[in-house]
């Protein structure tokens with residue numbers, strides 16, 4: 001068959017969901033156009049390590065064209081999709097249009113500041129390479145500035161690091177930052193008393209990593225406290241002017257640094273679409289991940305909202321996006337053959353969060369682990385999941401170096 005007569009599948013987003021669907025359609029009788037505004041796939045679970053100066057961006061990002069070098073039925077286009085016409089079936093890409101027979105929307109998410117405008121303006125966050133490097137530059141600059149600041153109050157504000165959000169990312173950032181201070185900065189900023197430095201983790205509710213079992217939530221709190229992280233519960237942030245954090249209960253903390261990890265909402269392009277919506281701007285899909293009025297359109301990953309059998313919304317996790325990518329690829333193959341669509345059911349592979357050196361919590365095969373064993377599982381799994389043998393090796397060597405020599409290798413302040 002002439003390849004131009006094959007059904008055209010357009011995939012928006014080369015993240016976890018889009019990449020999985022594209023790979024799964026490798027031998028299907030379709031031609032695929034994969035679109036992303038970046039020319040790389042980003043491994044977001046390790047992005048916080050860029051922000052805390054442990055890894056460089058090229059170790060957590062991989063060029064899309066390299067990934068699909070040998071996939072003959074796929075073309076990659078780098079560009080930002082600004083809109084989609086569901087009735088005419090095309091996406092608008094940088095002044096041109098691309099028509100589709102099937103569309104997979106896998107555009108992911110962006111930070112959600114829940115209406116706290118001053119936090120949106122002044123806080124740091126970790127969602128893409130740019131924001132991670134900006135955070136790294138700021139964190140490292142705070143130590144440089146504090147090292148020549150004579151005013152004790154100003155110095156303490158520079159060395160107070162506040163993290164908003166007690167989910168897995170907040171916990172990871174807090175643990176890693178506390179270690180950066182106690183293991184690395186302590187040795188290199190001899191003119192500073194790093195005991196002045198504080199890491200505060202704010203959680204609006206009354207538990208860390210709320211979706212984890214109780215024993216792991218308690219273990220996480222203990223592990224963080226052992227690393228001198230101060231955890232504040234029922235601490236809902238209302239304002240951050242760049243110099244002071246204010247909480248709903250009246251508490252004020254003088255600080256130059258707020259790192260926001262408290263929430264994610266659907267990507268901008270997703271929010272602009274005419275579709276049924278649930279919380280955080282995500283598109284409500286049917287069980288087969290299709291749009292009700294446009295069954296040729298599938299929405300997956302962080303952009304999609306779907307509930308499990310218990311009525312709980314599926315979490316915004318890479319594991320959900322990957323499993324959904326596989327299912328929609330199969331469903332497109334079924335649609336081409338005129339077969340029925342299969343509903344999506346999430347198979348929970350377990351939960352895992354690291355809190356720093358030798359410290360993590362995990363729930364796998366119905367068992368809970370915390371401490372060193374969980375940390376080993378975390379290291380093994382993340383090395384396995386990074387794309388590219390070279391990246392795996394480099395990350396492993398970097399981590400081994402940091403582990404044995406108590407060092408973070410990438411302490412560069414680069415101007416934007």
Ligand SMILES: Cc1cc2nc3c(=O)[nH]c(=O)nc-3n(C[C@H](O)[C@H](O)[C@H](O)COP(=O)(O)OP(=O)(O)OC[C@H]3O[C@@H](n4cnc5c(N)ncnc54)[C@H](O)[C@@H]3O)c2cc1C
Pocket residue numbers: 012013014015016017018035036037038040041042044045046047048079080081082106107108109126127168169267268269300301302303316317318319321
């Ligand atoms: C700091 C951090 C840590 C995390 N840690 C974990 C973890 O430990 N475990 C876990 O399972 N999950 C983790 N997650 C969540 C996980 O990364 C997401 O759930 C997952 O990436 C969602 O996959 P996706 O395919 O829906 O979107 P993404 O992977 O976000 O991919 C979306 C893609 O769409 C592209 N895109 C968006 N808009 C446009 C547009 N208009 N035009 C063109 N391209 C566009 C983006 O460039 C991106 O490449 C973490 C997330 C963050 C931010």
